[in-house]
Amino acid sequence: MTQQRGRGRPRDPEVDRAILQAALELFIERGVEGMSIEQVARQAGVGKVTVYRRWASKEELAAQAIEWMVESRRDRPSNAEVEQVKPEQLLENMLDESAELAASHDFRALVARILGSSVSHPALMRTYWKHYVLPRRKAASAMLEHAKQAGRLAPDADLDVLIDMMAGAVVYRVLQPDPPDRAEMRRYLRQIYRQAGLLPDN
């Protein structure tokens, strides 16, 4: 991702944050097609030139706003946890947090925008993929390996496809006409984990 360009005065991190926050809000509200550098500048309370001095285009700005936001998220198990804790226990520990995130309006709105721009502006999806999705897929893959060794998966199951089925179900479900609340999402996640072999059958 191209980011800051070297020209102009020394950077003020407060200004950067205000711009990124405004860009994120406008991206979620209007999509990359509906936002403009001008609106971002106005909402951040800075001049247009201040934004252009840092980002060459609204696409780059939206991509960095996504990166900035998701890098602070801690909604995945650490490597140590994945190694030491059984998948069923790990998933149970994270269930409330996962359900709350997936059922939240902000998550739904952000996912909608990123998927929505994936064909017209693939750089945004690439950023999200690299900084948010890939580390979580790695953790899921380790958990599925565990389940495979416990005999709950077919020995030749394709783990990438299985991860798509789990993650895909969640993003697909939360964008359907009747989005789930937190309680429904808890039930739903358990069903997915069981179906994928991560939880033992009842």
Next chain:
Amino acid sequence: MTQQRGRGRPRDPEVDRAILQAALELFIERGVEGMSIEQVARQAGVGKVTVYRRWASKEELAAQAIEWMVESRRDRPSNAEVEQVKPEQLLENMLDESAELAASHDFRALVARILGSSVSHPALMRTYWKHYVLPRRKAASAMLEHAKQAGRLAPDADLDVLIDMMAGAVVYRVLQPDPPDRAEMRRYLRQIYRQAGLLPDN
């Protein structure tokens, strides 16, 4: 869906088609945020008033363009086929067509736009859901019931969740940074069907 309004001269179906086609193209290219009635009229070669006489807003127009497009699609088994043909045979028969559709640029672009607008403009998703998704879910549900009776699914498996896992994987996969080609999509669909219990294990 509110559609045509009764005022003005008698309707010319050619004009309707030209407007719907232009609306569909602009929706896919720019999203509902990036399109306008003015552009639709220009691309269809008609006056703005001609469009407004028929549709009150670009949202209604986009919804009807989606409905108009997907209603002509025949990419699902008939009720008779679902009743008479075994799921594994049915899926095998449809595999080429399904893989070709899912891997096509048009499908990816349309799905991206509909998911992308699902939080900001839920009426578009509702239209797509009712006219395109629901009939296909009904067929999938009947096939899964079959598989359940054949003992390939847990007796208490939640079929709606399972359908989300299958359909969700496909839409999620085709919007990822490295979209699959037709051959990869064939392999991918087979994996999904097997994982869901619709195809016997190798």
